Amino acid sequence: MPGRYFDEWTVGDKVVHQPSRTVTETDNLLFSAMTHNMQPLHLDAEYAKASEFGKILVNSTFTFSLAVGLSIADTTVGTLVANLGFDKVVTPKPTFIGDTLTCSTEVVEKRESKSRPGQGIVVFQHELTNQRGETALSMLRTVLLKGKPAD
Numbered sequence: 001m002p003g004r005y006f007d008e009w010t011v012g013d014k015v016v017h018q019p020s021r022t023v024t025e026t027d028n029l030l031f032s033a034m035t036h037n038m039q040p041l042h043l044d045a046e047y048a049k050a051s052e053f054g055k056i057l058v059n060s061t062f063t064f065s066l067a068v069g070l071s072i073a074d075t076t077v078g079t080l081v082a083n084l085g086f087d088k089v090v091t092p093k094p095t096f097i098g099d100t101l102t103c104s105t106e107v108v109e110k111r112e113s114k115s116r117p118g119q120g121i122v123v124f125q126h127e128l129t130n131q132r133g134e135t136a137l138s139m140l141r142t143v144l145l146k147g148k149p150a151d
Contacts, residue, residue, distance in 0.1 A: 002077055002078035002079060003072065003073070003074065003075045003076040003077040003078055003079040003080065003145075004074075004075065004079060004145075005079050005145060005146055005147055005148035005149075006079070006110075006112075006119060006120035006122060006145040006146065006147050006148070007120075007147055007148040008148060009107050009110055009122050009145075010107065010110070011107050011108065011109065011110050012106070012107060013106065013107045014104065014105070014106045014107075015071075015074045015075070015104065015105045015106075016102065016103075016104045017070045017071050017073065017074050017102070017103045017104065017105065018102075019070075020070075020100050020101060020102040020103075021066060021070060021100065021101055022098065022099070022100040022101075023058050023062075023063075023066075023095060023096075023097060023098065023099050023100075023101065024097065024098075025056075025097045027058075027062060028042060028056065028058045028059055028062060028097060029043065031059055031061070031062040031065070032059045032062075035059075035061060037059055037061070039059070041053070041056065041057045042056060042057060042058070042059045043056070044056075053094060053096075055096060055097075056096070056097055057094050057095070057096065058094070058095040058096060058097060058099070060091050060095070060137070063091065063095045063101070063128060063136060063137050064086075064089060064137060064139070066101060066103075066128070067101075067103050067126045067127075067128045067137055067139065068126070068141065070101070070102075070103035070128075071103050071105050071124070071126055071141075074105070075105060075124060075143075076143055076145065079145050079146050080143055080144070080145060080146075081116075081119055081143075081144040081145060081146055082143070082144045083141065083142070083143055084121065084142040084143060084144055085140075085141075085142045086139055086140070086141055086142075087139065087140040087142070088138070088139060088140050089137070089138075089139040090137070090138055090139070091136065091137050092134075092135050092136075092137075092138075093130065093134040093135060093136050094136070095130065095136045095137075099130045099131060099136070100130065100131040101128050101129070101130055101136060102128070102129050102130075103126060103127070103128050104126070104127050104129070105124050105125065105126050105127075106124070106125045106127075107122060107123070107124060107125075108123050108124070108125045108140070109121075109122070109123035110122050110123070113144065116144070118146070118147040119144055119145060119146055119147055120144070120145055120147065121142060121143070121144055121145075122142075122143050122145055123140055123141070123142045123143075124140070124141045124142075124143065125138065125139075125140055126138065126139050126140075126141055
């Protein structure tokens with residue numbers, strides 16, 4: 001199922017993406033290892049137990065990447081030219097192993113590209129919430145999208 005072309009988006013459009021995703025210990029361990037993030041809060045249960053959180057925290061860059069991954073089927077698969085930037089990334093609540101995360105997206109800005117005729121820029125506000133309804137992550141994602149091809 002392709003994402004939407006630039007012409008098919010309107011400021012204010014909202015999407016709740018499915019499926020949601022339950023974060024596993026393996027997700028956190030592999031992502032941390034692949035990115036050389038050896039923060040003991042992500043990997044050492046005894047260290048994390050002594051922290052204010054009392055248990056392992058999921059690597060926030062995994063959470064960030066998951067938000068993008070959960071959103072693309074409904075937004076940019078097959079229509080993306082480029083990700084232009086990620087802004088205002090915040091993680092107001094920590095993510096823990098076993099949390100189930102759901103991503104939602106709202107279009108907050110849209111404009112035609114001045115330098116690429118037939119393409120346009122869309123700014124998405126992505127929000128990742130956990131099973132408790134808490135916001136685990138929010139961010140702005142600016143993308144360059146293809147225009148809808150002529151029939």
